[in-house]
Amino acid sequence: MIRIVSTRTLKQADVQIVELHDRAETLRRDLATEKQAAQHAADFLIRAEDNVERLHKQLLAAQDDAARARGELDALRSQHLLDTEDRVVLRMLLRAARKQQARTDRVHVLLRFGVVHSVHATRDAAEIAAEAEGAAPGGWTSPSTCCVTPPSAAEVPWRIESLTLGSVK
Structure with missing residues (x-):
């Protein structure tokens, strides 16, 4: 079977091929841009996850330090109370000694x-x-x-x- 194709139809086909070729090029460029953006997003996500892990470790270390500091603070408060009680007792003893010296x-x-x-x-x-x-x-x-x-x-x-x-x- 022989088909007869007109020049006009060929010209239209050529124009469509050129348009499709241009559209394909545009889509390839868009695809490359999107791939690059996706790669940047993946890199950003990996860095963000690394930062989250690092910050989580720092948070745990800070909580340990805070717990240790609370323990030390409690010990220091107890020691301060003992020191205060010791000072009160020493003052009483000093007063008693001074009274004894006055009466001797x-x-x-x-x-x-x-x-x-x-x-x-x-x-x-x-x-x-x-x-x-x-x-x-x-x-x-x-x-x-x-x-x-x-x-x-x-x-x-x-x-x-x-x-x-x-x-x-």
Whole structure:
């Protein structure tokens, strides 16, 4: 079968071929551009995932550091409270020592039959020591509380004598 094709039809076919060829070229360029954009997007996504992993590791490290710091802070707070309590106790001891220094212008000597038994800072301490050694609460005397002329020290089982310390101010 023979087909008759006109020149006009051939010209139209040539024009369509050229248009299709131009369109194909445009599509190839668009495809290359899209491939390049897709490659850039994939690279960006990979970098973003790497950054997310790195930031996640940094977050975990920061949380560990924060937990360690909280533990240290709790320990330091406890230590600070202990230090504060220690300072309060030291102040109380210092006040007591200063009061003791202010009162140490006398000592109280506990005598047993005229022989020195012990020396005490207070009269009460001397009385307690005598009672601990077996003296009856009324069985010992002090020259200031006894008679006008006190008996000799060798005659009295327990006696307390207060002595002034001349060198202490």
